[in-house]
Amino acid sequence: MVLVVGETARAENWGLNGYERQTTPVLEELGVVNFPDVRACGTSTAVSLPCMFSPFPRSEYTDRKGKEYENLVDVLNRAGIQVIWRDNDSGGAKGVADRVGEEKLYNVTVEGLCNSGGCYDAILLKDLDKKLAETKPDKDIFLVLHQKGSHGPAYYLRYPEEFRLYGPECLSSDLQNCSREEIVNAYDNTIAYTDYFLGQVAETLTSYSGNHDVAMIYVSDHGESLGEYGLYLHGLPYVVAPKEQIHVPMVVWIPEQSARGFGVNMRRLYDSASESYSHDNLFHSVLGLMEVETELYEKDKDIFAQCR
Numbered sequence: 001m002v003l004v005v006g007e008t009a010r011a012e013n014w015g016l017n018g019y020e021r022q023t024t025p026v027l028e029e030l031g032v033v034n035f036p037d038v039r040a041c042g043t044s045t046a047v048s049l050p051c052m053f054s055p056f057p058r059s060e061y062t063d064r065k066g067k068e069y070e071n072l073v074d075v076l077n078r079a080g081i082q083v084i085w086r087d088n089d090s091g092g093a094k095g096v097a098d099r100v101g102e103e104k105l106y107n108v109t110v111e112g113l114c115n116s117g118g119c120y121d122a123i124l125l126k127d128l129d130k131k132l133a134e135t136k137p138d139k140d141i142f143l144v145l146h147q148k149g150s151h152g153p154a155y156y157l158r159y160p161e162e163f164r165l166y167g168p169e170c171l172s173s174d175l176q177n178c179s180r181e182e183i184v185n186a187y188d189n190t191i192a193y194t195d196y197f198l199g200q201v202a203e204t205l206t207s208y209s210g211n212h213d214v215a216m217i218y219v220s221d222h223g224e225s226l227g228e229y230g231l232y233l234h235g236l237p238y239v240v241a242p243k244e245q246i247h248v249p250m251v252v253w254i255p256e257q258s259a260r261g262f263g264v265n266m267r268r269l270y271d272s273a274s275e276s277y278s279h280d281n282l283f284h285s286v287l288g289l290m291e292v293e294t295e296l297y298e299k300d301k302d303i304f305a306q307c308r
């Protein structure tokens, strides 16, 4: 199972959510289950990342609890599941993967995959087959791919030449030098690149689907302001943050054959996807899907529970 943790992708510019631009054609073609109403736990990576992996809902989560209690990675690891964390976000895993270790791909440079702002997210898939081949064949695997995604303000550095789909783009990290239109164009290109990247993840998983049940969950860590109310970037206190910083895209992709293996009725999942969800659901949904039994599991927060 792969969990892709997105970076700074906001729900408003997500093609599958009805955005005026089709920024997610690959996911559309794949027939993923799209969740249009998902709220993040925080408005920054430092808050959202540990919070979404914690067993606590946002209303009870604190930074201290994030550090002191076992998180999803710890619980899965203890249950005997092989956890692999690959990170392309320069801020790293924010302590979430301390006990299992993270592959810091943001420290790596690969010809053709990187520029002055770091590497494109495709680096997260580099030598992945080799990595997976090293794991014990009888173990279930939980792979986290932590994207650089739409990290600003230098949106234009997040995607290669062939993803310059919308222009003119803002070609500066000093957003004041650009028009709002140029900023949005560059941002939308980052979303289109994430769409391509998720397609590549699905393609990789498909190559394993013959003898494994495979699944992908994607959810962004927080949103982004792109000029609404004169605001840019993210990180405003939650209570005053505009919805653009809180409302995030989420999709689930499970091929039909694997869905049977997981015991998930995909039609029911499609039907329930329009309900309101949040990062609070992630911990319990992953435990539910991977059939890990623990007293921490809360069935009413598992998005798959009603689709069994």
Ligand SMILES: [Zn+2]
Pocket (backbone or CB within 6 Å): 007, 008, 044, 045, 046, 221, 222
């Ligand atoms: Zn972030």
